[in-house]
Amino acid sequence: MKAVLIATKNRGKAKEFEQMFSKYGIEVKTLLDVDHAIDVAETGKTFEENAILKAETIANQYQLMTIADDSGLMIDALDGSPGIYSARYAGEEKNDEANIDKVLSELMNVSDDRRAATFYCALAVAEPGKETYTVSGTLNGMITHKRIGENGFGYDPIFKISSGKTLAQLSSEEKNAISHRANAMKQLSKLLNQKWGEESIK
Numbered sequence: 001m002k003a004v005l006i007a008t009k010n011r012g013k014a015k016e017f018e019q020m021f022s023k024y025g026i027e028v029k030t031l032l033d034v035d036h037a038i039d040v041a042e043t044g045k046t047f048e049e050n051a052i053l054k055a056e057t058i059a060n061q062y063q064l065m066t067i068a069d070d071s072g073l074m075i076d077a078l079d080g081s082p083g084i085y086s087a088r089y090a091g092e093e094k095n096d097e098a099n100i101d102k103v104l105s106e107l108m109n110v111s112d113d114r115r116a117a118t119f120y121c122a123l124a125v126a127e128p129g130k131e132t133y134t135v136s137g138t139l140n141g142m143i144t145h146k147r148i149g150e151n152g153f154g155y156d157p158i159f160k161i162s163s164g165k166t167l168a169q170l171s172s173e174e175k176n177a178i179s180h181r182a183n184a185m186k187q188l189s190k191l192l193n194q195k196w197g198e199e200s201i202k
């Protein structure tokens with residue numbers, strides 16, 4: 001079975017990639033499957049730069065084609081914050097609950113018509129000795145006033161889509177049909193088709 005290495009230590013992302021690649025019969029390995037995987041410093045100024053840093057570092061270390069995801073939440077009323085700092089918004093220890101609390105408190109006095117937000121996902125594909133490619137996807141929504149729903153990860157419980165549900169109220173199949181990550185994956189599948197041949201991934 002064909003396998004891809006995804007340079008992530010985020011369990012929520014890992015699960016979504018496993019599901020999205022499984023329909024192509026492709027097995028996903030992540031840094032969670034590797035002993036003593038390094039932490040790549042996310043020193044870039046954009047999602048793309050950080051995705052490239054993660055993908056190239058891990059591709060060179062393991063000498064394998066590697067995909068990396070750098071993603072986050074951009075809130076209009078906060079001038080695009082937390083943006084590339086989404087994972088470490090409330091501190092370096094990367095705590096989803098503390099990050100949500102910080103966003104909700106910053107938006108406490110912001111009315112519903114000014115709570116628009118966008119999820120962004122940049123994916124980079126790196127291969128030793130080859131050019132690195134990036135693709136991206138977005139999802140528009142609104143920030144709720146409190147957590148709703150139990151599914152997903154990260155900011156999912158406070159991100160409401162046009163149906164009125166938060167991402168945390170969707171099944172993983174429903175989220176993977178519409179998410180910023182899924183939209184980036186659609187672009188990626190076109191790239192991987194060129195690399196692997198048309199029959200491998202549709």
Ligand SMILES: O=c1nc[nH]c2c1ncn2[C@H]1C[C@H](O)[C@@H](COP(=O)(O)OP(=O)(O)OP(=O)(O)O)O1
Pocket residue numbers: 007008009010013042069070071072073086087088099119152153154155156167179181
């Ligand atoms: O679908 C999503 N649903 C909810 N929240 C999400 C989503 N997608 C990204 N996010 C949030 C989580 C984290 O706060 C940040 C990603 O940060 P980001 O650096 O890309 O990932 P990470 O540090 O958790 O793992 P890693 O760098 O090992 O891939 O945006």
Ligand SMILES: [Mg+2]
Pocket residue numbers: 042087
């Ligand atoms: Mg990260």
